[in-house]
Amino acid sequence: MKKGVVILMTLAALGLLFTFNGRAYAETLTMSVSPLECNIGDTITVIYHGAPGNTSPVDDTVALFSSDVDNLSQAIAVQHLNGSTDGTLTFTAPDQVGTYNIRMLASGVSTIEVSPDIHVHTQALLSATPSVAVPDGLITVTYSGAPGTQSDWIGICAADAPDSQTGSAQFLNSATSGVLTFGAPDQAGTYNFRMFTGDVQTSLATSNGVQVENMAVGTPIQIVLQAYSPAMTVNGTDTIIDPAGGAVPIIKNGRTLLPIRAIIESIGGTVNWDATEQEITIQVENRIIKLEIGQTTAEVDNNSVPIDVAPQVFNGCILLPLRFISENLGMAVQWDAASQTVTLTYKRGAFTQQS
DSSP: OOHHHHHHHHHHHTTOOEEETTEEEOOOOEEEEEOSEEETTOEEEEEEEOOOOOOSSSOOEEEEEETTOOOGGGOSEEEEOTTOSEEEEEEEOOSSOEEEEEEEEETTTEEEEEOOOEEEEOOOEEEEEOSEEOTTOEEEEEEEOOOOOTTEEEEEEETTSOGGGOOSEEEOTTOSSEEEEEEOOSSOEEEEEEEEETTTTEEEEEOOOEEEOOOOTTOEEEEEEETTOSEEEETTEEEESOTTTOOOOEEETTEEEEEHHHHHHHTTOEEEEETTTTEEEEEETTEEEEEETTOSEEEETTEEEEOSSOOEEETTEEEEEHHHHHHHTTOEEEEETTTTEEEEEEETTTTOOOO
């Protein structure tokens, strides 16, 4: 038996030989694709090795398909290899959310390799408020564009930490958008929130940074808002008042109404909403305030207090009159009529009971 035949038989026995159109190749065909989780319009990279190298009658090709398509004529995008056996290609993720794969076709007609599924999503977005928090205070995280699977989750990380060092986390339970509440870490520092999918922690989005600060009693927190503007500043740092609903400060019948949740959370307080009772409970340190939508009286530390304008709901956000905020939350207020800007200054420890 000829030596060449023996070599080919040995390669075939080892699984290192494949044939196409009567030609034999002593190569191992490999094709890697990344990322397998991406957004519409992202770049998908394909690295291949050991392609047949056909140029006649038709080139070998690599093509992008919807994963549920069997008809090879329905490729979304096709690239010819022009006889190349090794190389790198790039594709653009389709403009439709869905599941896709990459296939290598010998001479463009016979599938010889298929990639794992590629999941294409809308762009995931994350935002966190307030931008300045106190240890163990509350942080609100608004997200959109999540894949919508059971394995999607959001976790908090130190801003300079790798994804593997994620702290507290919450699963999204297949929701593609929503709002979550996290407790701020008990250590001062800069943190952000990151969205992942899958047990391997495929990263999809990262929020803005949140500065957690140890604030001594008497430390001032200054909040600046402007009528009809969606942005505010907290100690000079810009943040969006209501990322989910787009609520803004408004002027109604000559009275200024402010989004209360953004203000309370910026000073380390909490706001709870009871949709059934239409009741709001605010806690800032040891002060507890209860209000009802449409009612012109409130309960402040178990005492009945009148409100000049009843609480209102705007795009799901609770608005309270400026006068009530200044009188019952211990805030100094400056109002600039020309720019319709209000500056609120709160000092930590205003409602802490002394032992």
